[in-house]
Amino acid sequence: MKNKSNEKSQVSRRSFLGTAAAAAAGFTILPSYVVAGLGHKAPSDKLNLVGIGVGGMGFANLKNLESENIIGLCDVDWKYAKRVFDYFPKAEKFKDWREMYDKLGKSIDGVVIATADHTHAITAAHAMTMGKHVYLQKPLTHTVYESRLLTKLAAKHNVATSMGNQGSSGEGVNLTTEWIANGEIGEITKVEAFTDRPIWPQGLNTPEVGHWVPDTLDWDLFVGPAKMRPYNEVYHPWNWRGWWDYGTGALGDMACHILHPVFVGLELGYPTKAQGNSTLLLQDCAPTAQSVKLTFPARTPKKKMKIKLPEVEVFWYDGGIKQMLPEGWPAGKNPNDAGGGVIFHGTKDKLICGCYGVNPWLLSGRVPNAPKFRRRIETSHEMDWVRACKESPENRVATASDFSEAGPFNEMVVMGVLAVRLQNLNKELEWNGEKMEFTNLKDDETIRTVIKDGFKIHDGHPTFDKTWTDPVPAKEFAAELIKHTYRAPWSLPDMPA
Numbered sequence: 001m002k003n004k005s006n007e008k009s010q011v012s013r014r015s016f017l018g019t020a021a022a023a024a025a026g027f028t029i030l031p032s033y034v035v036a037g038l039g040h041k042a043p044s045d046k047l048n049l050v051g052i053g054v055g056g057m058g059f060a061n062l063k064n065l066e067s068e069n070i071i072g073l074c075d076v077d078w079k080y081a082k083r084v085f086d087y088f089p090k091a092e093k094f095k096d097w098r099e100m101y102d103k104l105g106k107s108i109d110g111v112v113i114a115t116a117d118h119t120h121a122i123t124a125a126h127a128m129t130m131g132k133h134v135y136l137q138k139p140l141t142h143t144v145y146e147s148r149l150l151t152k153l154a155a156k157h158n159v160a161t162s163m164g165n166q167g168s169s170g171e172g173v174n175l176t177t178e179w180i181a182n183g184e185i186g187e188i189t190k191v192e193a194f195t196d197r198p199i200w201p202q203g204l205n206t207p208e209v210g211h212w213v214p215d216t217l218d219w220d221l222f223v224g225p226a227k228m229r230p231y232n233e234v235y236h237p238w239n240w241r242g243w244w245d246y247g248t249g250a251l252g253d254m255a256c257h258i259l260h261p262v263f264v265g266l267e268l269g270y271p272t273k274a275q276g277n278s279t280l281l282l283q284d285c286a287p288t289a290q291s292v293k294l295t296f297p298a299r300t301p302k303k304k305m306k307i308k309l310p311e312v313e314v315f316w317y318d319g320g321i322k323q324m325l326p327e328g329w330p331a332g333k334n335p336n337d338a339g340g341g342v343i344f345h346g347t348k349d350k351l352i353c354g355c356y357g358v359n360p361w362l363l364s365g366r367v368p369n370a371p372k373f374r375r376r377i378e379t380s381h382e383m384d385w386v387r388a389c390k391e392s393p394e395n396r397v398a399t400a401s402d403f404s405e406a407g408p409f410n411e412m413v414v415m416g417v418l419a420v421r422l423q424n425l426n427k428e429l430e431w432n433g434e435k436m437e438f439t440n441l442k443d444d445e446t447i448r449t450v451i452k453d454g455f456k457i458h459d460g461h462p463t464f465d466k467t468w469t470d471p472v473p474a475k476e477f478a479a480e481l482i483k484h485t486y487r488a489p490w491s492l493p494d495m496p497a
Contacts, residue, residue: 046068050111051112052097053113054073057164058084061112061135061382071108077237079214105130111123113136114164117142118142118224122492124136125150125492126493134154138165138256140406142248143484145484162402168264181305183307184351186346188307192317193259193342193343195253197340198241198242198286202286204242206451211231212231224487249417250319251413255316270431274419274429276420277420291315291318294412295314296312326343446473452467
C-alpha cells in the first residue's frame with residue numbers, strides 16, 4: 001500500500017495546527033465581509049465558498065450554489081473529482097482540507113462538506129471555529145458526541161448552518177408537521193418507517209488482502225481519524241457507506257431524510273430506550289437488513305400543538321424489510337414513495353408520507369385544511385443556506401435544518417446505529433441523553449462480534465465457522481461508539497460548555 005503523506009502535507013498539518021491553536025486562543029479567522037466591518041452581506045453579493053468531498057453528492061450541492069464564488073475544491077481522490085474540477089476551472093484544487101483552510105482561510109465565507117460520514121465532524125468543527133458557515137451532508141456526524149459538538153459549536157460561533165437533508169425544505173415536511181399539530185390524526189404513540197436502501201454492498205466479510213492504492217487517491221487522508229487499514233476497492237469510492245469505520249449503513253444514509261418529519265412533527269428530543277436487531281452482525285460491515293425501536297418519553301407540546309404528546313415508539317426497517325400495512329390500506333398501493341415511507345399511527349387516523357416527507361395523505365382519505373405556520377422555502381435547500389449566511393447573526397432566520405435542530409435529530413439517527421451494533425447484549429438499552437451514556441450496562445457485561453462468517457459448502461451442506469472477536473467490556477465498547485478515539489494527529493475542538 002502506498003503512503004501518500006509527503007513533506008508538503010506535513011508542513012500543511014503543522015501550519016493548520018498553528019491556525020487551530022490561534023483560533024482556540026481567540027484569534028479566530030473571520031470571513032472577509034466581517035473583517036471589513038459589514039457584519040453581513042447584501043443579498044446581491046456573492047459568497048466565497050469551498051467544497052470538501054466533491055466527487056459525489058458534493059458536486060450536486062455545488063452546482064446548486066454556482067451563483068456564488070466557488071474558490072476552492074478539496075477531494076482525496078482526484079480521479080473521482082476530475083469532472084468537478086473541470087466544471088469549476090477557476091477554483092483552486094486541494095487533497096487536504098487543512099491545507100485549503102490554511103491557504104484560503106481569510107477568503108472563505110462558507111464550507112460545503114460531502115465527505116464520508118466519519119470525516120464530517122472534524123471538517124465542519126474546525127471550519128466553525130474559524131468563523132465559517134457550514135453546509136454539511138447527512139448524516140450530520142458519525143457519532144452522538146460529534147453531533148452534540150457541532151450543535152454547540154454552531155451556537156457558540158453564530159454561523160449559518162444546514163444539514164443536507166433537502167426534504168426538510170420541502171412542502172411534505174411542512175404539511176405533515178402542520179397536520180399533526182392541528183390534531184388531524186389525534187395523539188400518536190407509534191410510528192413506523194422504512195427505506196429501500198441499501199443499494200450498495202453490505203453484510204460483507206472484511207477483505208483479507210489490500211489493493212495497490214491508485215495514484216490519484218490519498219488513502220491516508222481518506223482514512224483520516226479512523227484506524228488505518230489496507231486500501232481495498234470495496235471501500236472506495238461510494239461503497240464506504242456500508243463499512244462501520246467510514247459510514248453508518250442504510251439507516252444513517254436514509255433516516256435523515258425519512259425520519260425528519262417524525263422528529264419535527266412530534267417534537268422529539270432524546271430517546272430513553274433503544275433496541276436493534278439485524279441479519280448477521282459483523283465487526284466491520286453493516287448488516288444487509290436491520291430494524292430498530294426507539295422509545296421517546298412524553299413531551300410538553302409547544303403552543304401550536306392541539307394534541308398531547310404521549311410516549312411514542314418509533315420503528316425503523318431497511319434492507320428490504322418494511323412494516324405491515326394497516327387495516328384499510330388501499331389494495332395495490334405501494335408504500336414506497338421516493339425511496340421509503342412513514343406511517344404515523346394516531347388515535348383518530350393514520351398519516352402516511354414518503355421519503356423526504358413527500359406526498360402526505362391520510363388513510364381515511366380526508367384532506368386536512370390545517371393552519372400553515374412553517375416557513376415556506378422558495379429557493380433550493382442550498383440557496384436557503386446562502387440566504388442565511390448573508391444575514392447578520394442577530395437577524396438571521398435559521399435554515400430548515402439548522403444544526404440547532406439537525407444536531408439533536410442526528411443523535412436520534414445514530415442512536416439507531418448504536419442499537420444495532422449493541423444488539424448482542426440481548427437487552428433493551430436505556431439511554432440518558434443529557435449525559436450521552438447508557439444507564440443499564442453493567443460492569444461485568446461483555447460483548448463479542450463476528451469478524452467473518454466462515455461460510456462454506458461441504459458435501460452439499462452449508463456450514464458456518466464463525467470467527468468472533470474476544471469479549472470486551474460492554475461499557476468500554478459502547479463508549480467508543482458514542483465518542484470515537486481519533487487516530488493521531490487528528491483531533492476535534494473541545495466541547496463548548
